[in-house]
Amino acid sequence: MKLARAIVIFATLPLVAALGGLLMIVFADETQWGYDGDQGPERWSALAPEYLLCGEGKAQSPIDIRDAVAADLVAIEFHYGETANNIFNNGHTIQVDIDPGSHIVYNGIAYDLLQFHFHAPSEHTIDGEAAALEIHFVHKDRNSNNLAVVGILLSEGDSQNEAYAPIFDRLPADVSAPEATGEPLALDTLLPEAQGYYTYQGSLTTPPCSEVVRWLLLDTPLELSTEQIAAFTAIYDANARPVQSLGKRDLLRDAR
Numbered sequence: 001m002k003l004a005r006a007i008v009i010f011a012t013l014p015l016v017a018a019l020g021g022l023l024m025i026v027f028a029d030e031t032q033w034g035y036d037g038d039q040g041p042e043r044w045s046a047l048a049p050e051y052l053l054c055g056e057g058k059a060q061s062p063i064d065i066r067d068a069v070a071a072d073l074v075a076i077e078f079h080y081g082e083t084a085n086n087i088f089n090n091g092h093t094i095q096v097d098i099d100p101g102s103h104i105v106y107n108g109i110a111y112d113l114l115q116f117h118f119h120a121p122s123e124h125t126i127d128g129e130a131a132a133l134e135i136h137f138v139h140k141d142r143n144s145n146n147l148a149v150v151g152i153l154l155s156e157g158d159s160q161n162e163a164y165a166p167i168f169d170r171l172p173a174d175v176s177a178p179e180a181t182g183e184p185l186a187l188d189t190l191l192p193e194a195q196g197y198y199t200y201q202g203s204l205t206t207p208p209c210s211e212v213v214r215w216l217l218l219d220t221p222l223e224l225s226t227e228q229i230a231a232f233t234a235i236y237d238a239n240a241r242p243v244q245s246l247g248k249r250d251l252l253r254d255a256r
């Protein structure tokens with residue numbers, strides 16, 4: 001009896017740990033953190049024990065993209081459908097939560113699209129240059145806690161970006177809960193046609209800075225109008241973590 005109970009407990013522990021880990025990654029928001037002053041990026045690792053990697057990690061994100069090594073990489077297979085425009089302001093960024101069904105396949109692994117959100121200015125820089133904004137499409141491996149994040153740089157162009165208009169017309173200025181607004185979004189229209197990319201192994205760019213992310217940064221930026229960019233920066237104009245050292249990691253560029 002005792003033995004059986006012990007076995008049940010031990011068998012359950014990894015599941016509990018795995019779920020706990022996932023919850024940490026997806027909902028890690030207990031401790032207050034921000035982008036300046038006492039709660040800024042330089043202080044994240046001191047704010048809570050579970051944020052230690054933000055200071056001690058050796059595979060952190062974002063990074064400055066330079067001297068990427070050309071390599072024969074597989075394509076990112078996008079299987080994006082429609083989703084309600086579940087947009088909200090989570091206190092750190094504007095986010096859209098995704099209805100189930102959209103995913104990517106990368107190196108034979110399926111990753112479900114969970115949400116996308118924005119940073120201003122861009123978190124990744126290219127040869128030291130930041131873009132106006134960066135969007136992160138956050139995907140999770142169905143069989144592990146590993147994430148694949150597709151990043152796209154958004155720069156200032158001459159005209160309104162129609163695909164992004166349903167989002168940038170509805171940016172909630174105040175902290176809010178997810179709310180379906182307007183027409184459904186056709187997610188594939190949010191991607192550039194050219195899908196060459198840079199890739200490296202890194203982390204969440206927000207606490208707890210977990211080092212579980214395969215970064216896939218598309219090398220073709222999209223353009224938004226001055227007004228669209230201003231609509232975002234009126235709410236968040238400095239929600240980008242500074243670049244981290246690449247260290248010993250490989251930074252590859254798709255050679256296609």
Ligand SMILES: [Zn+2]
Binds near residue numbers: 117118119136205
């Ligand atoms: Zn992000």
